Amino acid sequence: MSNIEIQQCLKENIKHIKNTFHDSSDLIVRKIRAGFNDTLEMNVVYLDGIIDADLIQENVIKPLLEPFQTDSSEVSIVDQIIERMIESANVKTTAEFKEMINAIVRGSTVLLINGYQQVIIIPSPKWAERSVEASTGERSVRGPQIGLTEKIKTNINLIRGSIKTPDFCVETVEVGTISPTSVSILYIEGIVDKGILKEVKKRVKSLKIKYVLTERVVEDALEGKPSSFFPRVRHSERIDGVVSTLFEGRVVIIVDGYPFAIIAPALFIDFTQAPDDYHISLGRFTSRIIRLISFFIGVYLPAIYIAIANFHKDDLPDKISKAIISKDELLPTFWEMVILLFLIRMLVDVSFRLPQSAVLLISLIGTIVIGETAVTAKLIHPVSLIVIGITALSSFLGVNRGLAAPDTVIRILFLLVANFFGFTGIIIATTILIMYMVSLKSVGVPYLSPIIPFKMQELKDTFYRGDLQKLTNSKHTYTEDNE
Structure with missing residues (x-):
């Protein structure tokens, strides 16, 4: 696929697309004749079942079937169609065959025009997903009950609803050569520990695998070598749990398709904490x-x-x-x-x-x-x-x-x-x-910190839960050794 290029001939492009998808029955090619006197020959290509058919019908196919005349200006036909005909909010073009195929796989619709090497990509995914539900693995008597879902965009949407600042950053990378999976690295600029962030990015981007069968492969990369029976990353399926760790200067990794957030670093003392600790006063010291x-x-x-x-x-x-x-x-x-x-x-x-x-x-x-x-x-x-x-x-x-x-x-x-x-x-x-x-170390941070090495200022949220106002206003620091 990497050797194939988008051609000006529409039939050749469609032939290459069908061969790439092995003539799969759910690959739909919709032929359209548009423009003044139907002079433009186009094909709309998408995978049936994973796109919003109503959106494509109303915002792409219907406008294109209306008679229109192209300008004789220097603006290309592709740009004119994007500016005047396509009513979708998010549209882009590409001349790369691999990028076009990846877009189709991810639920986008592509528009190919005979005589042009550029194709138009219209994001139109409609994945089946469960509704937002209460967290079942980390139940709490009080506090927010919303849990993460399997869809990465839904999870980021839920987290952004709690972190209302432009400093909240999301960096998404694709992991997997055969079946790419989106892996998002979340952090808050100005609060995140730069050393931890650098190490997390390095380990995630070092993954060289064919596909992501489970989020465990990402956890193994974050934990590094040698392997240990002590967990050096932590999970959370609660929105408030993810948000609080971000404000502590940690990094959160979300893998598309898995309803858990991976938190790094994870120290031994973190595994004694529970959501209830921050929502009720009972048991604050015990x-x-x-x-x-x-x-x-x-x-x-x-x-x-x-x-x-x-x-x-x-x-x-x-x-x-x-x-x-x-x-x-x-x-x-x-x-x-x-x-x-x-x-x-x-x-x-x-x-x-x-x-x-x-x-x-x-x-x-x-x-x-x-x-x-x-x-x-x-x-x-x-x-x-x-x-x-x-x-x-x-x-x-x-x-x-x-x-x-x-x-x-x-x-x-x-x-x-x-x-x-x-x-x-x-x-x-x-x-x-x-x-x-x-x-042991978790992305370069000593596993027994802040006990070994001892850090007095960090004990306020270890064996007991300190005053919430002081915890909210304090800055967490981590002893790092990334070498």
Whole structure:
């Protein structure tokens, strides 16, 4: 396609277009004779089903069918038709065959005139899309409820409705060689951190792929190398969530076709935050601490239980030791933990994959298998069941914030370490984990910032939510290391 040029011969151009689309049945070529005494031979070309047919009929075809006479001035016929006949608000021309084909694929209508190498492109897309709905993944008791949709223009429209300033900038690039997908980089000039913006642009434009199957490929490019089980970009499907991060000097990336915004940088402490923190006063000083403690419980509780059972049960009073450590059960404590974690994971996966009508049945079966029956049969110690139950509840608190992967991976690693090395192994593994997290960066910003490196002025919106008026007027700064 890159070797094909637009010809003056209309039939040759139509032949090349049909060959490019492999004679697809939804490629429509509408022949028109226009001008004074029907001297101009034209073709209107578009893909049926993705364009607004009424718009093209009223603003393009109908005006062209009216008799008109071209001027003998130096203005070309193409310019005269654009200025006098086409009633669409947004019209442009091109002499590039590839640009014309891309326009057709994106829902534009093209007008070709016999004898001219320039074609007229009239944007006329009419994509099927769902209406704007409330956010389901990030629910909030109070505050705006509008969520993002799959259409990039709709999302930018919603965000512009909240950010009423000319400093709000949108830069759109095309990613994909076979099927280009629009990827928009959003930021606020004068507020955005220039180093972060430069790094985000560099990583997005470095993508060399055939098509964008999922937004995960953009996230991988933003996270960079080496890969990690800790998420270094964050998602949001809420308009207020996107707007607040933009005002914090961060960069937002939106991929056409996906109802989530990607936010960079994303620091570890960000994953303890929730929309409710900024809309209600309840839990202003405690909610994030509780979420952070829950994350640690989900990671450490099974490992601590295993360490006590394997290495320190003799150090406990006999009454407590008999009450909480397996004795007559068929399975050792370690394998109780492993099997219960495996079964919980199965239940979670099945609940999301099966039809909604079967979820109740699966929950009932899971309760029978994991619950009192297993305890009565002396397969599993009751305390093991309680430990895994608390672990699962603690983990679910961070699932929709992106902490599911690190929570699961670290829990398993700590479980293995505790089984062989006890508390000494847990302490060493924790030290290694902290060193590893310190080495991580999100688009050049230290992952544990503002704790490591310590920045006192940034603590006002970390472990607790500070005064909203001060937060609104303060400028966020980030420690960067983009090398």
